[in-house]
Amino acid sequence: MxxxxxxxxxxxxxxxxxxxxxxxxxxxxxxxxxxxxxxxxxxxxxxxxxxxxxxxxxxxxxxxxxxxxxxxxxxxxxxxxxxxxxxxxxxxxxxxxxxxxxxxxxxxxxxxxxxxxxxxxxxxxxxxxxxxxxxxxxxxxxxxxxxxxxxxxxxxxxxxxxxxxxxxxxxxxxxxxxxIKNLPKPIAAATGIDALAHAIECFTSKKANPISDTFALEALDLILNNIIEACTDPNALEAKHNMLLGSFYAGVAITSSGTTAVHPLSYPLGGKYHIAHGVSNAILLTPVMKFNEPVIKVLLAKAYDRVVKEPNNELSVEEKSKYIIDLLEDIVKTLEIPTSLKTFNVPEEDLDGLVEAAMQVQRLLVNNMREVTPEDARKMYLEIM
Structure with missing residues (x-):
């Protein structure tokens, strides 16, 4: 911090x-x-x-x-x-x-x-x-x-x-x-996951600090507890308002902290294949969080304590951390966002180019709590191939 x-x-x-x-x-x-x-x-x-x-x-x-x-x-x-x-x-x-x-x-x-x-x-x-x-x-x-x-x-x-x-x-x-009342579900879902990525990345960033944590945790709370309703019910204006606030707060967190490995790994997917930014973040969110978990599990447990409305106080730090990662994965699946690059016909032979492009984004990779080597990036891309 x-x-x-x-x-x-x-x-x-x-x-x-x-x-x-x-x-x-x-x-x-x-x-x-x-x-x-x-x-x-x-x-x-x-x-x-x-x-x-x-x-x-x-x-x-x-x-x-x-x-x-x-x-x-x-x-x-x-x-x-x-x-x-x-x-x-x-x-x-x-x-x-x-x-x-x-x-x-x-x-x-x-x-x-x-x-x-x-x-x-x-x-x-x-x-x-x-x-x-x-x-x-x-x-x-x-x-x-x-x-x-x-x-x-x-x-x-x-x-x-x-x-x-x-x-x-x-x-x-x-x-x-x-x-945003009549925003189509696919767009609402993809952009909502983008905001979610901003919040959890900023909270687990090397540049996290008391100011960014204040906004990132509030954003996580608002987004995780409203995203499904906001994306699936056009009349859920309170949930949609909470998503707007959550997205804004996550943006404020970026100004004080910064995103981590999800975003630099997603940038080549948008740059080369024109995959929507929120979708590429959604595809990479769980793999990156699982990669980072050994060094961020205490932070994810803290997020659990903040966002889960009926928490199980008997859970260990490891169990709380796993709960949050599983929740992220479940939200992406519930919102029917693609989780594989096969959907976008990304060939495995492009893997070297993806890794090379992602490793250029050191501005964000340096924020990641766990160092991402080219081999680490390759393994995460292979998970979603």
């Missing part, structure tokens, strides 16, 4: 039923022209309707960029940002999942021509906030609304890479469960 630690997070966070109404408060303080970043499906589902209604009621000009691709490469990200630059907007609103919010956050530091997305891959510290941003997540989720991270694909490396700089942190966040 770190002896020195810090916390950076969005300046304003509005949450709860009808939290969207707080957009009026934000707009009173700013904005002659707004750029809305979103995905085409969000626009078609009508999730922008309330946002647009409030903006128009405030008499503010706006433009919509609705062609943001899922899992974008840095080249695609730059193309979207080039569209944004000519708009001369003074407020950015990102309405969508992780890809939308990551690109919106990049736009907030890229209204300049002084550097590009490619330049930020080489030196993230070049980024300086130029346009304030508001994030409204439509999944629960990636936690991008809370983090200083933007993830983009690097096709020439068959890898996804995180651009990390506190300047990327959103200025405002709105968490409104109405925005």
């Amino acid at each position: 770190l002896n020195q630690y810090n916390l950076k997070m969005p300046t304003n966070v509005f949450a709860g039923p009808e939290a969207m109404h707080n957009l009026n408060v934000i707009l009173k303080d700013s904005a002659a022209k707004i750029a809305i970043f979103t995905g085409g499906h969000i626009y078609k589902l009508g999730l922008l309707d309330e946002v647009i209604r409030i903006i128009e009621n405030n008499g503010i000009e706006y433009d919509i960029i609705s062609d943001i691709p899922a899992e974008p490469s840095y080249i695609q990200a730059q193309e979207v940002i080039d569209q944004f630059k000519v708009l001369n907007a003074d407020l950015i609103i990102g309405v969508g999942g992780g890809s939308v919010m990551d690109i919106a956050k990049l736009a907030s530091v890229l209204s300049t021509d002084d550097y590009t997305v490619k330049d930020l891959l080489d030196d993230p510290l070049l980024a300086k906030k130029q346009v304030p941003s508001l994030m409204i997540p439509t999944t629960a989720g990636t936690g991008s609304e809370a983090t200083p991270n933007s993830i983009v694909g690097v096709p020439e490396k068959d890898l996804k890479v995180g651009i990390v700089n506190s300047e990327l942190i959103a200025d405002h966040v709105i968490l409104d469960s109405s925005m």
Whole structure:
């Protein structure tokens, strides 16, 4: 655990039923022209309707960029940002999942021509906030609304890479469960597992500290006890709200701690095979936790004590640890998320490339409590082949 630690997070966070109404408060303080970043499906589902209604009621000009691709490469990200630059907007609103919010956050530091997305891959510290941003997540989720991270694909490396700089942190966040009410189960499940991975990885990270533990444990509690209902019952708005909070808290934990081996092993699966980020995390979550268990069992037992509502106080540390890992595995299976790379036609002959790509992500691998060698990575990939 770190002896020195810090916390950076969005300046304003509005949450709860009808939290969207707080957009009026934000707009009173700013904005002659707004750029809305979103995905085409969000626009078609009508999730922008309330946002647009409030903006128009405030008499503010706006433009919509609705062609943001899922899992974008840095080249695609730059193309979207080039569209944004000519708009001369003074407020950015990102309405969508992780890809939308990551690109919106990049736009907030890229209204300049002084550097590009490619330049930020080489030196993230070049980024300086130029346009304030508001994030409204439509999944629960990636936690991008809370983090200083933007993830983009690097096709020439068959890898996804995180651009990390506190300047990327959103200025405002709105968490409104109405925005995820009709989220299809596969998307709700995959993004929910992503948030779950964030929480448990940050809690078991070498960089864990009292601040990150506070948010990570609360996130674990909220997610583990709500994810099934939130993903399977469209009307379970309380469970969905708890998932939004859990996702946000897990994102805050990332800013103070950091994810571990699940994420670096998953990045090549997204970069090369375009497997959804949450799905690739779900596939790797149990193998990585089992690999780490010898050195994190005390932490997993502590998680058991926090999240299990009717605990068996006679269980040993080992039994509590096993319970949590089994629970993670059961949730993935219950939500019908694939657990094998066979589903995605990933050939075993690609194993060397996967290992090589994953081992490049030392930024996160160094957080893992147990050292991950190339041979360890190979064994974990083989488990899911």
